Amino acid sequence: MYFLVNVNEKVRVPPKDFGGKLKDTILKIVQEEYEGVVDEDLGLVIAVTGVGEVGEGKIVLGDGAAYYRTELELLMYKPLMHEVVEGSITEITEFGAFMRISPIEGLVHVSQIMDDYINYDAKMPGFIGKKTGRKLTVEDEGLARIVTISLKGNIQNSKIGLTMRQPFLGKEGWTKKDEKKEKDAAKAKEPVKEKKEKKG
Known part of the structure; x- marks a missing residue:
């Protein structure tokens, strides 16, 4: 799930970056420092989308850098348990298929690919269902459910x-x-209507 979050952080601006537009300088620093980082509570930082209010700068003795209390807007991605996600298969190995679900990849273990006995074909590479004949190969797209998150x-x-x-x-x-x-099964369960014979 994607969402925007506002956070207040203390941002270090080194002396070499003094003199430019402060908000632009801070944005560049936090983009390099935060983007791609995972926070266990908030999720993955996709992008720093904005710099809000910037407080007074404080210089720390022996450091020379200025520290600014800054409001940041972050675009986050946090996978949720049991969330249904859409993705594309990026790699197939004998133990499963890797699926890109937005900015991160997940693993579909071989036992979780389909409700069928499956064979791994290294030449394709891919998996083939024995009864159904269903195939799964690289670049296939589909839906999956998140079952574990770390x-x-x-x-x-x-x-x-x-x-x-x-x-x-x-x-x-x-x-x-x-x-x-499902439709065929539902039709099979419907009661059969008896036809009345016409008496003539």
Whole structure:
């Protein structure tokens, strides 16, 4: 889920950056420092979108830099448990498929790809369902549900676990087959209307 958040931070402006427009200088510094960083409570900082009010600068002895209490607006991404996300398969390995879900990748473990016995084909590379014949390869797009989240420090150390095994999840096209299956099952459960014979 994406959202905007306002935070108040103490921003260090080194002496080499004195003299320019203060808000522009602070924006450049915080973009380099914050973007791509993961906060366990707030999520991943996608972008610093603005600098609000800037307080009085304070110079610390022995440092030479000025510190400004600054209001920042951040664009954040925080994955939520059980959230259904749309993504694209970026890599296939024998233990699963990596799916890009916006700014971060998640892993769909081989046991969570589909409700079928599947074979890994290293030449494709991809997975093939034994009964259904469904295939999953690189660049396929589809829906998955977030089942585990571990956010640590930066994108590289963060891990997201996904499942595509539930109904209406998976590669585009699989969901249409699931919908047809549901409709057919519902029709089969409908009571049969008896036709009355005309007496003549």
